[in-house]
Amino acid sequence: MSTQVLDNPVLDRIDLNNIKKKKINIAIFGHGNVGSHLVDQIISSKEEISRRRDLDLNIFAVANSKTILLQQKGLNKNWLEEKTESGESYNVEDVIFFAKTNNLQNLILVDNTADAGFVQNYSAFVENGFHLVSSNKIANTLDLNFYKELRKKLTSKKRHYLYETNVGAGLPLIDTIKLLHLSGENITRIRGVFSGSLSYIFNTFSEEDRTFSSVLKSAIDKGFTEPDPREDLCGNDVGRKLLILARELDLHNEFEDISIQNLIPKDLRSVSKKEFLARLKELDVPFQIKKKNQTKDTVFRYVADLNGDLSKETGALLDVNLVSVPKNSMLGALKGSDSIFEIYTESYGNNPIVIQGAGAGAAVTARGVFGDILRISDKD
Numbered sequence: 001m002s003t004q005v006l007d008n009p010v011l012d013r014i015d016l017n018n019i020k021k022k023k024i025n026i027a028i029f030g031h032g033n034v035g036s037h038l039v040d041q042i043i044s045s046k047e048e049i050s051r052r053r054d055l056d057l058n059i060f061a062v063a064n065s066k067t068i069l070l071q072q073k074g075l076n077k078n079w080l081e082e083k084t085e086s087g088e089s090y091n092v093e094d095v096i097f098f099a100k101t102n103n104l105q106n107l108i109l110v111d112n113t114a115d116a117g118f119v120q121n122y123s124a125f126v127e128n129g130f131h132l133v134s135s136n137k138i139a140n141t142l143d144l145n146f147y148k149e150l151r152k153k154l155t156s157k158k159r160h161y162l163y164e165t166n167v168g169a170g171l172p173l174i175d176t177i178k179l180l181h182l183s184g185e186n187i188t189r190i191r192g193v194f195s196g197s198l199s200y201i202f203n204t205f206s207e208e209d210r211t212f213s214s215v216l217k218s219a220i221d222k223g224f225t226e227p228d229p230r231e232d233l234c235g236n237d238v239g240r241k242l243l244i245l246a247r248e249l250d251l252h253n254e255f256e257d258i259s260i261q262n263l264i265p266k267d268l269r270s271v272s273k274k275e276f277l278a279r280l281k282e283l284d285v286p287f288q289i290k291k292k293n294q295t296k297d298t299v300f301r302y303v304a305d306l307n308g309d310l311s312k313e314t315g316a317l318l319d320v321n322l323v324s325v326p327k328n329s330m331l332g333a334l335k336g337s338d339s340i341f342e343i344y345t346e347s348y349g350n351n352p353i354v355i356q357g358a359g360a361g362a363a364v365t366a367r368g369v370f371g372d373i374l375r376i377s378d379k380d
């Protein structure tokens, strides 16, 4: 598109191509595995999106737990060097103040942390005009009171909250379930392998002659696990995903309602993360014994199951267990870090809708977060 210049002397230097572009101002918290991919993806797709969708994506803040880089005109591809050089310590009120004093509109807060403390700021951000996008699952798995109050606040402020990556990383799962439920389709059961890291770990451990700790270490290095990998191994991360799906169906469950098989030996559960990582080899013998005792032609799968009477607010049963399944079954045939979700509904009968694909990984997750940002940008 070429730049058009107007005759009017006041407007004669205004680029008409930019007038109609909607500027979206984004603040990103957490730039670890997922967050840093997200910033890079936005910066490298910015021009193309500006051309195709008339959106000007402007990342005006990026922060980790220690420092922030604030730039009204937006980050460029050297953001990490700039932040390392001139990032400053901060609190979240500074970001809200910065957005206000610079009169930034169309604000989106992106939470790419795994921090329980950070989600307590959501309400203040919404109060000050921010939409929310989150890969962090915590806000959706605190008590139902917090869950409902946040939604009340969002409705009263006409703000949106999208979190597609909370379950199944970049897979289109939450949206699918939401639409089925909203359209009146009765979902009767959701079952599957919800964890990309545990899928990778058990696929690899079942197939290859490697110790459990070396496979776990690879999963950590590939960015599949939570910042503390015990969140995956103890089942909390899968439990959270199960609860998030249950709540999408308007079920009134709390985290404590989930029956979870914890895979961590008792004496490694409450040590520090540093000590746990130093003692990974202690997982080798217990898992080697499990492998040795396994029936022929079966593989381990860490399976989550939402079942029971899903037509009643309190009728659901939620459980997460390590099971042996035949290699040639749908769950048994999973590869790599794939997750699989079987969604059973009244109309689809015994043949579930199946959603399968990469269930973890920084690039796919960042792409999913990016999708949520674009969905919100298109609204209003």
Ligand SMILES: NC(=O)C1=CN([C@@H]2O[C@H](COP(=O)(O)OP(=O)(O)OC[C@H]3O[C@@H](n4cnc5c(N)ncnc54)[C@H](O)[C@@H]3O)[C@@H](O)[C@H]2O)C=CC1
Pocket (backbone or CB within 6 Å): 029, 030, 031, 032, 033, 034, 035, 063, 064, 065, 066, 112, 113, 114, 115, 117, 118, 135, 136, 137, 165, 166, 169, 196, 223, 224, 225, 226, 227, 359, 360, 361, 362, 365
């Ligand atoms: N890695 C994956 O495949 C997937 C991850 N997720 C979620 O994405 C989120 C991020 O995961 P990763 O990037 O792998 O973690 P990470 O540990 O690599 O990065 C976390 C980042 O959050 C920052 N942080 C922590 N507390 C903070 C606070 N209070 N304020 C500002 N920044 C803070 C850390 O400094 C770090 O930059 C997690 O909630 C995880 O559950 C979701 C789907 C898939």
Ligand SMILES: N[C@@H](CC=O)C(=O)O
Pocket (backbone or CB within 6 Å): 165, 166, 168, 169, 194, 195, 196, 197, 198, 224, 225, 226, 232, 237, 359, 360, 361
């Ligand atoms: N640690 C999680 C990442 C995505 O939520 C997993 O392994 O699935």
